[in-house]
Amino acid sequence: MSTSVKDFGKASWVEVYNRIIGAVVFLDDYSAECLHWDGGLFKLLSGGAVAVKRLASVERCKNDQRKAVFITQTNRDQLRAIGEIIRNSNFTHCILVSCVSLDVVYLELNDGLRDVTDTLAAGRAAAEGAHLLEQMLLSWNNKRQSVMEVVYIPIFTIAPTNVVFLTPPYQKVYPKFDKKLTTNMPTLDLYTLSSDERSQMRRLASALNTMFESMNLKEDIFYMGPFSLLLAGVLENSPVYISRRKNCTNPVSLIIVDRTLDLCGVTSHSMESILDKVLAVLPKFPGHSTDVAVDMSPICEANVVSHPDDLQLSPGCLYHADDESCVQTYDHMINKSQKEVMFDLYNKLSKLDVQKSPGPKTLLKVTPQSVEKIIAASKGNYDVIANHLGVLQQALGVVHALKSPKGVQFDLLMSLEKQVMQSLAASRESTSVLNQLSQLIRKRRERNLSLESLLALLIHVYSLSGSEVAFNSQHEEYLQQALCVAIFEDHNTLSIEGEYIASPEVCEQKSKNVICQLKEISQMRKVLQKYTSVLKPCETGTGHEYRGVLQQLVDDLVNMDRPELTDLRHRNDGIKDFLRTGLNILTSKKKAPKHPLDNPTVILFVVGGITAEECKQLHRSVITSGVDNVVLIGSTKFVTPVEAMRDAINL
Structure with a gap:
């Protein structure tokens, strides 16, 4: 059993690659973003795909292109687009890869019908959902002789590092109740949310459930915040998830936290992590929520007027899954200081085989200008650019961010x-x-x-x-x-x-x-009771500093003295305490409350976004504490101050 979310994501893509030989592949933006973190477009083309297209109703295929694979979030809009593509093509074999569990798709397609709940409870929803989608594919193909397949493959994670993972398809999931930060409802249930929010909640819960099933994890659920309580409730009470837990054997503690409990960290411009600076300054890579668009004109001969709108030159990006050196640099951009990242880039660029390139030097300081100078030596030398494209893109991205007004x-x-x-x-x-x-x-x-x-x-x-x-x-x-x-x-x-x-x-x-x-x-x-304040006296004794809710929680979590985690609720605590009291079987010796570190693996999942700096600090707290537990940090997305503002405030 692997506790690596990166391995989980790779296994999902292998399932896709096994089905694409000879096919035209259609992807939605979320699936394309996840593919980018597994190797990108060339993984599909080298795996046998004859063409790759965006999932859009305007797309068409040639008459001799008879096989199609659709990789989709399987919502109503995307299904309509698939219908248009099939009707205007000549397919004899279609495979619909649903990145969302088929029981959730079945529930959404049959919203409002009476027998939906019974079908879900009986465990037939996934099969019924697959059958329903197959019939839709056949009807769109005008009943021509063809083979139609529907398969669920959980494509929803990316793993920037071995301990951090994000969920791009759920980047819009945010701790709000019908677009409000708080709710006046006396009791919380799924219907406190709007229809779209409820759907996204179910989809996220189902995705996490599938990940746990694949990794053979049986979770104890802890939560902090009202929205996290709802997500914990879905994971705890769904019949499908209860059944899965009976068959999984490896215990894990899942801690779900509302981002809205502490918006200081994500709206701060005090960015120590160089990745946070790059994400905040550069435009997003087209269709992506995590990677950025890097202007490549400094090393090309093209005269670009306005980037990234000028389409004559494709933008670069930061993450390159097939280049281990670049994967290492990306990790450094999260976990190392700016000085260390600059030295890392300079040393890698110094090895470029360019006559004009300055050799490695013993520098006391690497500036954006010194990195820019060594990049410029490769301008127009496309053999060198092709051989070192990843590190050049990363270096240009960092330079542009640090030199930005x-x-x-x-x-x-x-x-x-x-x-x-x-x-x-x-x-x-x-x-x-x-x-x-x-x-x-x-x-x-x-x-x-x-x-x-x-x-x-x-x-x-x-x-x-x-x-x-x-x-x-x-x-x-x-x-x-x-x-x-x-x-x-x-x-x-x-x-x-x-x-x-x-x-x-x-x-x-x-x-x-x-x-x-x-x-x-x-x-x-x-x-909250304990973590009400994030303004703490500095350890030096002078002034005050910000210590976020997440940081305080993790510090207490890994504290060898095991202080009481007052604000972290265990999903089962309430009902079990009630039953013990009601049946009058309380003993004089009270049982110690459940602690997340009782399980060898802990997953901290923040609903609503996290920063690279927070990931670095939380991971550092874990590794310096001496605990043996594996602690993974997950969130719906990396977030910048302006993005965090847009999430929190409805203008």
């Missing part, structure tokens, strides 16, 4: 964060922080700061203050007025839901909504 903005925002932290620590009762931020919003253009970055800073401040600081209502009114004007002026650059006319009245309402959401963010940790 956004770096100056981030330094300013980082300085503001530190000022706010010390101000809040010094004066928790009354503070002028909001007045300062209001002035900054009004003068943002003079300081070359975007409104979205300042909104991320506001979330950072409110999450940092928590329920410990009560901001002055007049200061909040002043802030709301500043936001109203800023939203009116910058509405074209904001990612705002839906279309609307930017009238002063509408912008005023939006600014009021933002203030309400900020207040909710400050109260998110009220459900």
